Amino acid sequence: xxxxxxxxxxxxxxxxxxxxxxxxxxxxxxxxxxxxxxxxxxxxxxxxxxxxxxxxxxxxxxxxxxxxxxxxxxxxxxxxxxxxxxxxxxxxxxxxxxxxxxxxxxxxxxxxxxxxxxxxxxxxxxxxxxxxxxxxxxxxxxxxxxxxxxxxxxxxxxxxxxxxxxxxxxxxxxxxxxxxxxxxxxxxxxxxxxxxxxxxxxxxxxxxxxxxxxxxxxxxxxxxxxxxxxxxxxxxxxxxxxxxxxxxxxxxxxxxxxxxxxxxxxxxxxxxxxxxxxxxxxxxxxxxxxxxxxxxxxxxxxxxxxx
Amino acid sequence: xxxxxxxxxxxxxxxxxxxxxxxxxxxxxxxxxxxxxxxxxxxxxxxxxxxxxxxxxxxxxxxxxxxxxxxxxxxxxxxxxxxxxxxxxxxxxxxxxxxxxxxxxxxxxxxxxxxxxxxxxxxxxxxxxxxxxxxxxxxxxxxxxxxxxxxxxxxxxxxxxxxxxxxxxxxxxxxxxxxxxxxxxxxxxxxxxxxxxxxxxxxxxxxxxxxxxxxxxxxxxxxxxxxxxxxxxxxxxxxxxxxxxxxxxxxxxxxxxxxxxxxxxxx
Numbered sequence: 070x071x072x073x074x075x076x077x078x079x080x081x082x083x084x085x086x087x088x089x090x091x092x093x094x095x096x097x098x099x100x101x102x103x104x105x106x107x108x109x110x111x112x113x114x115x116x117x118x119x120x121x122x123x124x125x126x127x128x129x130x131x132x133x134x135x136x137x138x139x140x141x142x143x144x145x146x147x148x149x150x151x152x153x154x155x156x157x158x159x160x161x162x163x164x165x166x167x168x169x170x171x172x173x174x175x176x177x178x179x180x181x182x183x184x185x186x187x188x189x190x191x192x193x194x195x196x197x198x199x200x201x202x203x204x205x206x207x208x209x210x211x212x213x214x215x216x217x218x219x220x221x222x223x224x225x226x227x228x229x230x231x232x233x234x235x236x237x238x239x240x241x242x243x244x245x246x247x248x249x250x251x252x253x254x255x256x257x258x259x260x261x262x263x264x265x266x267x268x269x270x271x272x273x274x275x276x277x278x279x280x281x282x283x284x285x286x287x288x289x290x291x292x293x294x295x296x297x298x299x300x301x302x303x304x305x306x307x308x309x310x311x312x313x314x315x316x317x318x319x320x321x322x323x324x325x326x327x328x329x330x331x332x333x334x335x336x337x338x339x340x341x342x343x344x345x346x347x348x349x350x351x352x353x354x355x356x357x358x359x360x361x362x363x364x365x366x367x368x369x370x371x372x373x374x375x376x
Numbered sequence: 377x378x379x380x381x382x383x384x385x386x387x388x389x390x391x392x393x394x395x396x397x398x399x400x401x402x403x404x405x406x407x408x409x410x411x412x413x414x415x416x417x418x419x420x421x422x423x424x425x426x427x428x429x430x431x432x433x434x435x436x437x438x439x440x441x442x443x444x445x446x447x448x449x450x451x452x453x454x455x456x457x458x459x460x461x462x463x464x465x466x467x468x469x470x471x472x473x474x475x476x477x478x479x480x481x482x483x484x485x486x487x488x489x490x491x492x493x494x495x496x497x498x499x500x501x502x503x504x505x506x507x508x509x510x511x512x513x514x515x516x517x518x519x520x521x522x523x524x525x526x527x528x529x530x531x532x533x534x535x536x537x538x539x540x541x542x543x544x545x546x547x548x549x550x551x552x553x554x555x556x557x558x559x560x561x562x563x564x565x566x567x568x569x570x571x572x573x574x575x576x577x578x579x580x581x582x583x584x585x586x587x588x589x590x591x592x593x594x595x596x597x598x599x600x601x602x603x604x605x606x607x608x609x610x611x612x613x614x615x616x617x618x619x620x621x622x623x624x625x626x627x628x629x630x631x632x633x634x635x636x637x638x639x640x641x642x643x
Contacts, residue, residue, distance in 0.1 A: 092545055097469035099546055104475065107460040110516035111478075115485055118493030125493070177392040180385075188396030190630045194403060197626050199575035199593045202619045205600065205611055206406050215608065217405065253399060257634065281384055306484050313577040317597055331488060331578070338492035339582065347492045354489050362484040 119355065122348035130345055139349040149350060151325045152333040155240060159329060160308040163244050167251040168300055172293065174252060175259030176285060189260070196254035204314035207246045208233075211318075233319055236326035243314060243327060251307065255300045262296035263289065295368070302365045309354065330354050403623070410612035429599070429613035434587050438595035439621075441507060441584075442574060445591055449511045450569045454562060457520030462550045464521070465528035466536075479518045487513035488578050495582060505585045514573065520565055527561035528554050564636045574622065592618055 091102050129136045143149055178189050195203060210217045211232035219229035232242040266289060274284040312329045315321055321328035321336070330350065338347035413422040429435075463469070464476055487494055494513050495504075503509030531554055539549045555562065577593040584590045590598065596618045600611055626633060 091547065096467045100463040100467040100469040103459040103463035107456040107516040107521060110456065111482060111518065113497065114487045114494055114513040115482055117497065118490030121493040122490060174395055177388060177395060180388060182389045182392045186631065188392060189634065190627060191396050191400035193634065194623060194626065195399065197571050197622060198619050199577065201577050201593045201597050202615050205615050206402055209608065210402065310486050335491060344492045351489055355485060358484040358489065359481060362481050365483060366480050
């Protein structure tokens with residue numbers, strides 16, 4: 070850009086009006102001026118707490134003196150290890166199942182079925198609801214005595230377990246709820262992906278007499294791979310972030326069987342009043358999130374540079 | 377489509393309906409349950425539960441708080457995001473790549489993960505239990521910057537040059553060329569942001585300690601919490617009060633909503 074003004078504006082007492090100032094900046098300076106507001110807040114709520122956590126996590130609980138004890142404790146703290154294990158299991162099951170179901174739903178609702186708009190909206194609806202409201206809804210279903218599921222099971226003479234009270238059932242029960250909420254959301258990603266596939270490919274398969282399942286497996290599925298990779302990253306991050314249901318339904322119990330990482334950070338920081346140890350756990354989670362971001366950047370590389 | 381339906385087409389259609397109804401059933405159940413009034417004389421249809429629940433907690437105030445919060449955050453994200461995205465999409469400057477990497481690395485980081493430190497920051501500003509304090513950690517979004525930058529990159533250079541010839545300033549070009557050209561992306565991002573923030577719970581729960589600031593999600597949990605044992609009609613009514621308007625808004629605008637998601641390239 071070459072926009073050297075013919076007349077240099079005279080200095081006035083309005084010179085410190087930021088917009089006036091911005092006009093006279095060279096391009097590079099102007100770009101920094103544009104970045105400033107966003108970067109102030111990004112720094113304030115991610116860089117500052119990151120540094121704060123690094124410092125805090127090496128402090129003793131009473132606040133004086135350097136220690137690596139908080140990190141050593143990570144390896145031995147049973148509740149932390151339980152929450153980590155639970156979260157891993159929760160992520161590794163809900164992500165592939167949500168995406169698989171999302172893909173199936175997208176294929177079913179991509180076709181020209183009667184009432185398609187209604188069905189799409191219905192399947193997507195759970196995705197726009199607050200997680201806490203979803204949690205309340207599913208409490209009806211899981212209540213041991215008067216809950217919907219056990220009423221049905223009892224009526225046909227099947228055992229009626231305590232879904233949220235049994236340590237071996239609570240996490241799978243929460244996973245089902247999470248999948249119900251997430252599948253509709255990712256269905257939308259896949260619908261977008263399917264719209265991007267040339268319909269002539271399906272026509273060709275049909276003329277060749279290729280079965281629908283085979284067509285999906287050999288043509289659609291590979292073409293949807295970029296969507297799958299991107300959705301998987303989003304779903305993984307959701308499975309760490311969207312854990313509000315723990316607060317509403319189980320408080321991490323019974324016996325920490327449904328304790329998840331973010332919930333445990335909350336408990337350590339605000340119930341045990343131990344911000345130093347909470348900071349150490351935060352940093353572990355951040356390390357995972359940054360790794361996910363790096364993978365995502367790699368995946369989007371082409372999109373970023375060549376679009 | 378006017379070709380003849382094969383057996384497998386029929387099976388797919390049936391499956392589509394089965395799956396759709398399975399997904400809708402839990403929501404339908406809650407709505408039905410909220411309008412069934414139980415009494416010793418038997419169950420009947422009525423809005424008593426909803427009326428009672430509405431009177432038992434300041435849901436109107438909660439709605440107002442959520443609206444202020446969501447509108448404030450979304451506007452701030454769009455303004456700050458558009459400015460930063462414009463810098464990345466349009467200008468060259470020292471450390472540009474490093475600064476963009478700084479944004480990208482934060483795509484996955486959400487403020488709650490540092491809840492303890494951020495609580496301290498917000499407390500330091502004296503903003504605990506204020507709507508500003510709830511919203512502040514979200515006003516700059518790395519995803520918004522990235523997303524709008526992608527949209528701005530597709531703006532044809534000819535449009536920019538034409539505006540320069542007319543003597544537009546650099547901010548004028550952002551306003552007159554880039555923002556109109558990226559309108560679908562701005563709308564799509566606003567929808568994503570509104571629905572995300574509307575549903576947010578953990579951080580608002582930590583910061584808000586009075587009904588004057590509590591958003592609807594925190595209000596709902598609080599409304600249900602003090603009771604010992606399960607009061608199903610009350611739970612159903614409270615839930616419907618919270619999700620009813622949201623679902624109504626979605627269903628009215630769903631075609632546009634879904635299409636804008638689909639077109640936005642959030643995929």
